[in-house]
Amino acid sequence: MSGFRNIKQYTDATTDGKTWTTQFRKAVGSAATITSSYIDYSYFAGSPPANFYASTPLESAEIDLARGIYVPQVDTQYLQNIMVMTNAASATSTTNQRQDLTLVDYLMYYPFFDSDAVGEDQDTSNTITLPRYNSGQVICIAQSASSAIGQFTFTYTNQDGVSGKVSPVIFTQIVAGGGQSANAEISGGGFHPYLPLAVGDSSVKSIERVNFTVAGGGLMALVIVHPLKTFHVAQECRRTTSGNLESYGSAASVDSVIHTAGAPEIKQGARLGIIAKGNGGSLASSTLIGTLTTVWS
Amino acid sequence: MGFTSQDDLIAQITNNGKYGTTICQKTLPAAGTAGAWTDLGNAAGIPVAATYGAADLTFTSTDDTWSEGALYNGGNVDPATKHFLSAGASCVAAAGAPWFIMAVDDVGYVKLSGTNVSTTGTKTVTMTALGAGARYPNGEGLRMYMSALGALGANAPTCIVNYLDTAGNAGATTTFTSTASATSGSLINTGAAANKYNPFLPLAAGDTGVSDIVSVVWSGTAHASGTVILHLVKPLWTIPVPATGLYNKVDFVNALPSFPKIPDGANIRFIMFQTGATTTGGTVFVDYDWAYGG
Numbered sequence: 048m049s050g051f052r053n054i055k056q057y058t059d060a061t062t063d064g065k066t067w068t069t070q071f072r073k074a075v076g077s078a079a080t081i082t083s084s085y086i087d088y089s090y091f092a093g094s095p096p097a098n099f100y101a102s103t104p105l106e107s108a109e110i111d112l113a114r115g116i117y118v119p120q121v122d123t124q125y126l127q128n129i130m131v132m133t134n135a136a137s138a139t140s141t142t143n144q145r146q147d148l149t150l151v152d153y154l155m156y157y158p159f160f161d162s163d164a165v166g167e168d169q170d171t172s173n174t175i176t177l178p179r180y181n182s183g184q185v186i187c188i189a190q191s192a193s194s195a196i197g198q199f200t201f202t203y204t205n206q207d208g209v210s211g212k213v214s215p216v217i218f219t220q221i222v223a224g225g226g227q228s229a230n231a232e233i234s235g236g237g238f239h240p241y242l243p244l245a246v247g248d249s250s251v252k253s254i255e256r257v258n259f260t261v262a263g264g265g266l267m268a269l270v271i272v273h274p275l276k277t278f279h280v281a282q283e284c285r286r287t288t289s290g291n292l293e294s295y296g297s298a299a300s301v302d303s304v305i306h307t308a309g310a311p312e313i314k315q316g317a318r319l320g321i322i323a324k325g326n327g328g329s330l331a332s333s334t335l336i337g338t339l340t341t342v343w344s
Numbered sequence: 345m346g347f348t349s350q351d352d353l354i355a356q357i358t359n360n361g362k363y364g365t366t367i368c369q370k371t372l373p374a375a376g377t378a379g380a381w382t383d384l385g386n387a388a389g390i391p392v393a394a395t396y397g398a399a400d401l402t403f404t405s406t407d408d409t410w411s412e413g414a415l416y417n418g419g420n421v422d423p424a425t426k427h428f429l430s431a432g433a434s435c436v437a438a439a440g441a442p443w444f445i446m447a448v449d450d451v452g453y454v455k456l457s458g459t460n461v462s463t464t465g466t467k468t469v470t471m472t473a474l475g476a477g478a479r480y481p482n483g484e485g486l487r488m489y490m491s492a493l494g495a496l497g498a499n500a501p502t503c504i505v506n507y508l509d510t511a512g513n514a515g516a517t518t519t520f521t522s523t524a525s526a527t528s529g530s531l532i533n534t535g536a537a538a539n540k541y542n543p544f545l546p547l548a549a550g551d552t553g554v555s556d557i558v559s560v561v562w563s564g565t566a567h568a569s570g571t572v573i574l575h576l577v578k579p580l581w582t583i584p585v586p587a588t589g590l591y592n593k594v595d596f597v598n599a600l601p602s603f604p605k606i607p608d609g610a611n612i613r614f615i616m617f618q619t620g621a622t623t624t625g626g627t628v629f630v631d632y633d634w635a636y637g638g
Contacts (some may be wrong), residue, residue, distance in 0.1 A: 057601075058600065059493070061601045062484075062601075062605075063484060063552060064486070064510065064552030064553050066481075067544075068446075070542040070543060072615055091535065093536045093543055094379060094540055113538065117546065121549060130444075132584055134442055134619050134620075210445060238454070284441055285621075286572075286588050286589075294588055294589045296441070296586025297586055298583070298584035302600055305600045334619055338442070
């Protein structure tokens with residue numbers, strides 16, 4: 048049996064103890080992030096511990112299970128609720144407000160593409176295949192600061208198993224540190240979390256190589272993810288320390304079934320984390336905290 | 345049991361008086377740890393600070409008549425059932441925000457002190473397994489966490505708790521790394537580091553609860569001194585508190601699952617997550633409404 052047939056089964060799972068609440072806290076590093084661009088919270092310190100995509104260059108790998116948000120290792124598990132707040136970097140900072148967040152399952156990654164290797168085939172080694180799902184979306188995460196707007200394509204196997212597919216030209220962006228989205232849809236703007244694919248393709252099973260045509264001056268990982276839930280946190284949490292003392296803040300709480308149709312499945316072995324688009328400005332030195340509740344049938 | 349409709353809920357409250365509000369107020373006895381959870385059981389306030397006075401390594405059941413202090417929730421109502429309608433919380437402290445406040449029903453605890461903390465090895469617990477007649481039959485839905493009672497000594501050993509699951513089968517938690525010199529009330533299995541679990545100890549795969557605590561196993565370098573409390577609780581709900589002085593209210597009538605149940609005898613207590621280190625003397629206020637029908 049898989050999933051829930053009705054509301055009663057869904058709520059009975061909680062009564063029967065088939066539920067888990069876990070809590071996470073991620074503190075963004077001090078390097079400035081780009082307004083309206085994405086960051087990868089998994090890269091930053093906290094609980095779970097930071098995930099730097101530090102493994103053999105260009106070789107497919109899974110992130111450590113312990114570096115994903117903890118959930119029990121059970122089958123047919125679903126997201127029941129996610130609740131987050133974002134703590135400001137200082138008493139006066141407001142730049143971490145208005146974040147679009149997406150809970151993702153990190154499926155597989157390829158680390159340490161060199162964006163200065165112009166004209167080189169950076170061939171990957173697919174030592175593992177996708178551990179969950181048939182295919183996924185690709186995010187591009189900086190593993191260092193970068194100094195220039197580069198250009199690259201990547202060659203991949205699409206959702207139907209067709210190899211040799213080539214992406215459109217992708218522009219990188221100048222970032223101040225690792226953990227930030229390294230790609231922009233066009234030079235200098237147009238941020239989007241997922242890399243564009245060839246016409247007609249919806250997702251990616253594996254990546255074969257990366258080719259830079261313009262140097263970007265940094266290192267980056269390509270990560271295949273499965274998006275689970277997108278939500279929004281509106282206001283930063285902070286307390287002023289001078290003048291009329293005032294407190295600010297809000298929480299975002301999203302219930303499956305009530306706020307969205309159904310409940311996203313969290314597959315056994317999932318490495319959960321959050322990517323975020325900071326619309327208010329830099330997310331540097333801000334902290335995202337949250338709870339995540341799952342149920343299983 | 346429960347409410348047959350929204351009309352029934354309104355009638356039970358407005359005509360039959362089957363309704364009440366409970367408040368809790370706590371003052372933190374020590375500074376918290378950034379990124380960790382704190383148990384408010386030994387904080388002064390309403391109810392009074394618990395001292396966890398039982399003998400070591402013996403499971404002590406608690407309920408709403410616990411001699412060390414418990415919140416009054418209107419007493420037993422069987423065959424009716426009592427349910428939360430809403431809850432609110434606020435915190436006032438110079439540092440520590442934002443916070444999460446989680447309500448738990450404290451089913452019982454095991455105290456470890458003296459050489460049961462300052463030496464490693466297996467510490468066998470005496471407990472009668474929870475059966476079908478327990479507040480949570482066979483321990484269904486119960487979770488565990490471990491807190492410091494008073495300041496804990498240096499060193500950070502690893503720890504596993506062995507237990508029996510709801511079917512009576514042996515299980516063991518994931519190994520966690522304790523917290524050196526934890527402040528009073530801190531949950532020593534929580535924090536922002538490897539091998540920390542927030543806020544509950546992970547159970548074996550597929551387990552849905554704990555019917556019996558069998559032993560606590562310390563490894564590595566033992567804590568230099570201190571007392572810890574292993575809690576067995578049922579998680580109830582969580583409230584986010586974004587900043588000092590802000591009061592946040594959560595509705596359980598229109599939630600899913602809705603109307604969390606307050607079993608007869610529930611000993612409702614609170615644990616708190618702090619993003620920063622909450623200041624000593626910080627205050628926590630929680631209130632909740634409940635009603636019963638049937």
